[in-house]
Amino acid sequence: MTRRQRTLMDRAYQEIRQRYMTLQLRPGDWIDDLKISEEMQLSRTPVREALFLLASEGLVLVRPGGGFLVRPLDLIDTSNLFEAHVVVAKAVARLAALRATPEDLKELRAADAAVQQAILRRDPAGIAADNSCLHRLEATAAHNEYFMRLACQIHDQEQRLGYLAFGGTDDWDQIHDHFVLVQKDHSELIQAYEDRDPDTAEAIATRHVQLFRKRIMEFFARSDTDTVDLSGDVLTFGS
Template sequence: MTSIAELPLSIQISKKLEDDIIYGVYSPGAKLDEQELCERYGASRTPIREALKLLAAEGLVEIRPRRGAIIPTINPLTLCEMFEVMAELEAMCGRLAARRILPEEKQELMRLHDLCRDYLNQNDSENYYEANRLFHFAIYQASHNAFLIEQACNLHKRLHPYRRLQLRVNNRMNHSFSEHNDIVEAICAGDEQRTEDLLKAHVVIQGQKFTDFMSTIESHPLQ
């Protein structure tokens, strides 16, 4: 799997800017000046603009005609509601995957699970998240319900910055991997109800851990 440092510059910048937005370096309503971003991230305008487009697709940035990019106001209640819906969508994907997963899809799911283990052992939260993201997408695909896959992928993309950062909560990667292990076992055993219950709990916990993470930021804001 490609490491973070090997990703295109625009994606590297989008991840740094993503952190800065969530950490509060840029406040809701703030306009993002391209020249300032170029200086902060040491890049030309082209990758900066590409990064802004990536973040706009995730809802972290709004690009307005003749006004440029701004940071939208993020409603914490809306985030909680999105995590609730994500938990239900993932649970449904898991239940169907336990019933419909193909042998080659099981192999891919286990390969991604092993990849998560490798990054866990390296204490590499960034690449763990990337492998984790593919792990969840593999479960969506194994549901073999095209409409459900589309909805789950779209909401996952909206929530991905917050799912990524919650891994920085103390010992969250270890717990995440342990939860994945139970999910893989349930899917491979064809246990639909257990898979549904495990995935719902897994995503609900992610929302809770993100709230914990944000609380620590508010208590110790960046200077």
């Protein structure tokens, strides 16, 4: 692939990924790669290459016989996601508490500040993106490539969930208390890393996953069924 081809594919990738995260591409919908290529004034080749890359990341699905689907969003899949998240979050927190470097901690503090600013702006897309960035940096601070890959896959899916839950409320005051707790968790978790305290870090990380799960369940309970597929069982993730 030439540099120009790579640049065009990267452009298509970033645009489609943004549409995915902000639900401009609705869960379960067929992706019209021809329409996207026309909107972006690109040929179909870089768009399809971008879609195959997104498929490798689990964000879109390749349809039998050709074509692409936006990854569906339902309660069974979300339950499995949180089940995986709590296991990975515990491991990442313990390792980060033992291995985070001063530079890692500096980056985490900066990422936490970005989340706080997005909350002050009442920017759902910004909150979801900056929060995902913070937790990817957290996984990086664990200095384990396998956990980092797992954590990035989980936070890719949860960024979309976050935008759905934070952008789907008509009354921002409804989630004010949630964000107060989010900021508390982030601050205390980073402090546990600085203190080299893996037990406290693991406990806060678990609490933080449960907090996000609670927000998602509340959103699902209040949302219209035509905005998200609520088929399947209720969330069964335990405490």
